[in-house]
Amino acid sequence: MLKQAKVSAISAAVSLALGALATPAFAQQASAQQLERVEVTGSRILSVNAASPAPIQVMTSADIAASGATNLQDLLLKSPVFGTPGISRTNSNFSTSAGGVATVDLRNLGADRTLLLVNGRRYVAGISGSATVDLNTIPTDFIERVEVMTGGASAAYGSDAVAGVVNLVLKKGFSGLMLDAQVGQSQKNDDKVKKFSATTGVSSADGRDNIMAHFSISQQGAVYSANRDRSSVDQLSQFALTGEASDIATVNRPAYSSFTPQGRFFYTGADGKPANYTYDPSGKEVPYTGALGFNRNAIRQTAIPTDRLLLAANGEKALNDSHSLFFESTYAATSTKTQIEPFAVDSTGGSNPIYSGGFYVPAEFMVNGKLTRNPLVPDYIYNLATDRDKDGAKDYNFTRRLSEIDNRGARAERDTFRILVGLKGDLSKTWNYEAYAAHGFTKEAQHSTGQVNAANFRNALEAIPDANGKAQCRDPLARAQGCVPINVFGKGSISPEAAKYVRADGSLMTKVEQTFAGATVSGEPFSLPAGQVGVALGAEYRKEKSRDEADALTQAGLNLGNARPITEGEFNVKEVFGEVRAPLLKNLPFVKALDANAAVRFGKYSTVGNVTSWNAGLDWALNSMFRVRGTTAVSTRAPNIGELFQGGNQTFPTGIADPCKGVTATSVGAKDDLCRKDPGVMQNIATNGKFTVVQPDSQSISGYDFGSTSLKAEKGKSNTLGVIFSPKGIEYLKNFSFTADYFDIKIDDAISTPGRQLTLNQCYAGVAAYCKDVTRRPTALGALSAGSIALINQYNINAGSRATSGVDLTVSHAMKLADGQLNSRLAYTYLIKSSLTAKEGEAPDYSQGEVGASRNRWVLNVGYDRGAFAVQASVTYIGHAYLDDQSFSDTTDENDKVIRTARENQKMFGEIKAKVYTDMQMSYKLGKGFQLYGGINNLLDTAPPAIVSGLPGNVTGTETDAGTYDAIGRRYYLGMRYNF
Structure with a gap:
């Protein structure tokens, strides 16, 4: 829940805002509609009959209402133009930051390549270091329509619009009161939803002055993995163990974690053989078996609980007949909570051991010249243990699930504020202007649990007897600082005092700030024989700042987690732009109208220097029924703050193959010569006869991911070509329309690691x-070999490319039926090609037809209204797909044909069948202004495909790809609206 004080404060602010709206300066009546020049998404030129040469899909407020969506992301993702979101409620439970944030990703090209606008202007990011907007901060019921334009739009809007733009147009000019209340839940009695929103507005008698305010509060409850049969138990694909495609369909269930709350203890006995044991439920020492493991899915979440409180207002005040002031403001308070299983600690191995460098946990210590037993170590292991790290004392190592500490997870409180003010008006009958300035920020305060202080844990493990024979911490300084011995032997053995001593809750504070200002002048300077030429000229300034600061232990990587240093940076950009739309031909055979459009934008970034974006398009109306449109564009994306200034986040990669393995003192080859130049490698060869790595070497490879101030801007090239059929002149087809648009987008100099x-x-x-990013150990260290890899760092670079192409089809129709109105709309996308080239010169990785990039996707919306009754249905289709071929030892060509050697065809094992989801809503008007509505999402309870742990595409804990498919199941909701 949001903090009560915050709720009370904002509720009071809403009351004041609503009270201000009731002042008699405004009369609650609408003005007569007048023809006015409007701005179409993708263009800055105002026109009475503007048409876009670029494909634009529109979703209205009626569509939003008919969906029952609490968060706009849930509705947008049904559209086939959007790919799998980078972050959503159902795929971010394991995120260390940004858990529960709602993003969108046009064409699967990355969220940072989709520019989200509000009323045609930028909105502050919701994730530190990025340009990605959190849709949780946008009041869904305050949106009039959503316009989605695919293809490059940087000439109109600047950086980031490489894949396209999503323009959220808010309601304006409204007078009256709208209320909406809704409750809902899944058929499993979770995913509980509560929502209330209020929108009110008043206008002056002439309609030129208006002010609106909106308040909404919503809660979306958690969904736990344990509450779905398919994900209630840890499981693992056999493919993860063998790498054989034929093992994809073989699932090990249960596949419990060997990191258990009772612990698992390892030693080498006097016979020199390694051994281990654990405890059974009665507390008896027994050999470990998988049946005694830990079910992590009993703790994990499928959907993150999310609370939102939103306050928005906008208004316009006429100064005179030609000029007016306007403003927009938004405040959002969002609370999310992630939850996963307790921390799994490995005392010696793994990515973050308590004892590093090949040393083990001491079972005894030298005290006053005499070996003294650690009193915490039970007889069972003490009597069998030997000295493995050659320090003269018996030792052991263990793995354990720290259930007595806490579950891991984070509660994040996010606050987003944005205000924009502006002045607009007419300079003459054909010229107008708009000037605006805005400031916004997003702050996040995150508190995380489940981590431990590594130094304190070592101190607590190393116990000696005190004068009374009781365990005390060996280090006197640690004892003075409150050290409490920790007993890790058996479930529940860690005392509350010891748990408190080693516990290290974390914190993360982030802030993103955006300030921008701009001005545009547009008009019609002269005429051509086919009509008026329209132009727009403008300039903008924008400054972005971001800071990400974790607690001191997390920064240093001393809480058994990866190091996360401070990331901080800023940049600014100054831009000028221009656009022209020219009518070339008119009223000729096969040319009812032919218009050309061109735009260019020059920008100067404080980070990457000068960039240029441009586009050009043609709109050709053959007659009143057929139109052909096409665009070509070059767009740019400047690197964001995280990509530029990331402070070196630590990671522990797996699966690294050392090229020097097997090199001898006399082996030949350029690679062998390079390996032997390292003194540590030569020492290893001298010891073993050839360069040899052991398991601890592979498990101890670390590295840091850095930003780079040497980055340059990405460059995107996009082309679209489309046809529109709208036979308004044919009576029975007058409300029919059909569009078909081909798109082709390629991004060069793509930023990646x-x-x-x-x-x-x-x-x-x-x-x-x-080679400067590779560090090897100069000498042997404990169990770690000389010459073994210690660090592989990497930096963001401009390398390779991304590309996608396909066809969008839309069909819509409206007709009278049985004294009612039947409306239908189909949006379909066929994905021709999608590829990622990691480095110039390398073969591309084609992903079309893989999970998250199905070749065929569509959504069909059908609605019928008759009198007071209305019913709406939405059918979403996600075509069949295959698992990512890069996870196999095979390759895939651009036609998605699998090239195999001795194995059977991958598609027999890796195929994911098509999924169809049906949503339905019914509503009934009770009288003037009142409407009851209810709906069922995923009406047929379509189950997601089984993409279990160990398979590519799996979202941990959900046993499917929960970003692409519905992992929650059938859900019901009931609501009431009032409109007066």
């Missing part, structure tokens, strides 16, 4: 620039 294996391979292929 090269990958650690690539860095290593390039270094030993003779590319010296990569």
Whole structure:
């Protein structure tokens, strides 16, 4: 829940705002409608009959209401033009930050390449270091329509519009009161939804002055993995163990974690053989078996609980007949809570061991010249243990689930504020202007649980007897600082005092700020034989700042988690732009009208220097029924603050293959020569006869991910070509329309990290620039070998490209039927090609037809209204797909044909069948202004495909791809609206 004080304060602010609206300066009546020049998404030119040469899909407030959506993301993702979101309620439970944020991703090209606008202007980001907007901060019921334009739009809107723009047009000029209250839940009695919103507005008698305010509060409850049969138990695909495609369909269920609350203890006995044991439910020492493991899915969430409180207002005040002031303001308070299983600690191995460098947990210590037993260590292991790390004392190591500490997770409180003020008006009958300035910020305060202080944990493990024979921490300084010995042997063995001593709750404070100002002048300077030429000229200034600061232990990586240093940076950009629309031909055979459009934008970034974006388009109306449209554009995306200034986040990669493995003192080859230049490698060869790595070496590879101030802007090239059929002149087809648009988008100099294996391979292929990011151990350290890899760092670079192409089809029709109105609309996308090239010169990785990038997707909306009754249905289709081929030892060509060797066809094992989801809503008007409505989402309870742990595309804890498919199931809601 949101903090009560915050709720009370904002509720009071809403009351004051609504009270201000009731002042007699305004009369609650609408003015007569007048023809006015409007701005179409993708263009800055105002026109009475503007048409876009670029494809635009529109979703109205009626569509939003008919969906019952609490969050706009839930509705947008049904559209086939959007890919799997980078972050949503159902795929971010394991995120260390941004859990529960709602983003959209046009064409699967990345959320940072989709520019989200509000009323045609930028909106502040919701994630630190990025340009990605959190849709949780947008009041859904305050939106008049959503306009989605795919293809490059940087010439009109600047950086980030490489894949396209999503323009949220808010309601304006409204007089009256609208209320909406809704409750709902899933058929499993979770995902509980509560929502209330109020929108009110008043206008002056002439309609030129208006002010509106909106208040809404909503709660979306948690969904736990344990509450769905398919995800209630830990499971693992056999493919994860064998790498064989034929094992994809073989699922090990249960596949419990060996990190258990009772612990698992390892030692080497006097016979020199490694051994381990655990405890059964009665507390008896027994050999470990999988049946005694821990079910992590009993703790995990499928959907993150999300609370939202939103306050928005906008208004316009006429100064005279030609000029008016306007403003927009939004405040959003969002609370989310992630939850996963307690921390799994490995005392010696793994990515974040308590004891590093090949050392183990001491079972005894030298005290006053005499070996003294650690009193916490039970007889069972003490009597069998030996000295493995050669320090003269018996030792052991263990793995354990720290259930006595807490579940891991984070509660995040986010506040977003944005205000924009502006002046607009007419300079003459054909010229107008608009000037505006805005400031916004998003702050996040996150509190995380489940981590432990590594130094305190070591101190607590190392116990000796006190004068009374009781355990005390060996280090006197640690004892003075409150050290409490920790007993890790058995379930529930850690005392509350010891748990408190080692516990290290984390914190994360972030802030994103955006300030911008701009001005545009548009008009019609002269005429051509086919009509008036329209132009727009303008300039903008924008400044972005971001800071990300974790607690001190997290920054240093001393809480058994990865190090996360401060990331802070800022940039500014100054831009000028121009646009022209020219009518070329008119009223000729096969040319009712032919209009051309062109735009260019020049920008100067404080980080990447000068950039240029442009577009050009043609709109050709053959007659009153057929139109052809096409665009070509070059767009840019400047690197964001995280990509530029990230402070070196630590990671522990797996699966790294050392190119030097097997090299001898006499082996030949350029790679071998490079390996032998490292003194540690030579020491290893001298010891073993050839360069040898052992398991601890592979498990101890670390590295840091850095931003880079050497980045340059990405460049996107897009082309669209479409046809429109709208036979308004045919009576029975007058409300029918059909569009077909081809799109082709390619992004060069794409910002990415090269990958650690690539860095290593390039270094030993003779590319010296990569070698500076590889560090080897100069000598042996405990169980770690001389010459083994210690660090592989990587930096963001401009490398490779991304590309996608396909066809969008839309069909809509409206007709009278049985004294009612039947409306239908189909939106379909066929994905021709989608690829990622990690590095120039490498073969592209094609993803069309894979999970999250099905070739065929569509959504069909059908609605019928008759009198007071209305029914709406939405059918969403996600076509069949295959698992990511890069996870197999096979390759895929651009036609998605699998090239196999001795195995059977991958598609027999990796195919994911098509899924169809049906949503339905019914409503009934009770009288003037009142409407009851109810709906069922996922009416047929379509289950998501089984993409279990160990398979590509799996979202941990959900046993499916919960970003692409519905992992919650059938849900019901009931609501009431009032409109007066």
